[in-house]
Amino acid sequence: MPRHFLTLSDLSASEYRALLRRAAELKSDWKSRRMRASYPGRTLAMIFEKSSTRTRVSFETAMVHLGGHAIFLSPGDSQIGRGEPIEDTARVLSHMVDCIMVRTHGHDRIMRFAAAAEVPVINGLSDLHHPCQLLADIQTYQEARGDIAGRRVAWIGDGNNVCNSYIEAAQLLGFELRIAAPPGYLPEPALLSAAGSHAVMMGDARAAASGADLIVTDVWASMGQETEAAVRRTVFAPYQVTRELMQLARPDALFMHCLPAHRGEEVSAEVIDGAQSVVWAEAGNRLHSQKALLEMLLG
Ligand code: CP
Numbered sequence: 001m002p003r004h005f006l007t008l009s010d011l012s013a014s015e016y017r018a019l020l021r022r023a024a025e026l027k028s029d030w031k032s033r034r035m036r037a038s039y040p041g042r043t044l045a046m047i048f049e050k051s052s053t054r055t056r057v058s059f060e061t062a063m064v065h066l067g068g069h070a071i072f073l074s075p076g077d078s079q080i081g082r083g084e085p086i087e088d089t090a091r092v093l094s095h096m097v098d099c100i101m102v103r104t105h106g107h108d109r110i111m112r113f114a115a116a117a118e119v120p121v122i123n124g125l126s127d128l129h130h131p132c133q134l135l136a137d138i139q140t141y142q143e144a145r146g147d148i149a150g151r152r153v154a155w156i157g158d159g160n161n162v163c164n165s166y167i168e169a170a171q172l173l174g175f176e177l178r179i180a181a182p183p184g185y186l187p188e189p190a191l192l193s194a195a196g197s198h199a200v201m202m203g204d205a206r207a208a209a210s211g212a213d214l215i216v217t218d219v220w221a222s223m224g225q226e227t228e229a230a231v232r233r234t235v236f237a238p239y240q241v242t243r244e245l246m247q248l249a250r251p252d253a254l255f256m257h258c259l260p261a262h263r264g265e266e267v268s269a270e271v272i273d274g275a276q277s278v279v280w281a282e283a284g285n286r287l288h289s290q291k292a293l294l295e296m297l298l299g
């Protein structure tokens, strides 16, 4: 069985920390243009059943820096969209490439894909998890503020895939995640109960934000939920991250968002474009943290 990265819990706490240390080294090499092409000829296939800017460009660039190559596949221009079973696609690609990244809808789909694959599979986002995002987010927090262990993080808004991955990160790295989400839009109950006191639901956004070291949000309607967008705009209206909400957090608190963002919905323009926001560094760290992940999986 190859080693997969489908959720953050595929890493131990010490592997997660080692990966973050390596990501910081790789970033410093990149800044001084000292990238080492230590994986010549290696290939990553990237299957995107949903849109992407950051995930695609960061993985593709990472493979170039490592001396390898990435291949983009979408349902529109591969046999995946014409009904070839995903297990067959996994088997075929395993005979050609060294690693496969999949962005898809149901998490069961990526699990089926991984079960049939003979090379490592990376979850590039499913409806349930976005583990790659949590590599970059924690790298970003730690390069600005030091170890995240023992810190307080507020998740404001939808209990979605990114929120679920935050719950796993809180449990692995030992920080406190305070979640404010409207009823009916809560994160995965099994993940919450597994995280125990590391992830707690709060009554409202203000309670979650109070005393936080980091405030995080995401879109109100994720990919695949476009038809719910109007209803969600009403339900989530009290969950916008505003300057007033940021003022309840610690004075040195940071703001993060995985992007793409909707200014005036989940976050006000003055917050995302303001001094406490680190969203551009966060997006940039996708490159370095995923390069560290690729090194780990390629061996
Ligand atoms: N944050 C993130 O995964 O962005 P993309 O959808 O652009 O890949």
Ligand code: NVA
Residues within 6 Å of the ligand: 125, 160, 161, 162, 218, 219, 221, 222, 223, 258, 259, 260
């Ligand atoms: N929750 C969002 C994240 C996008 C990167 C979505 O799934 O669309």
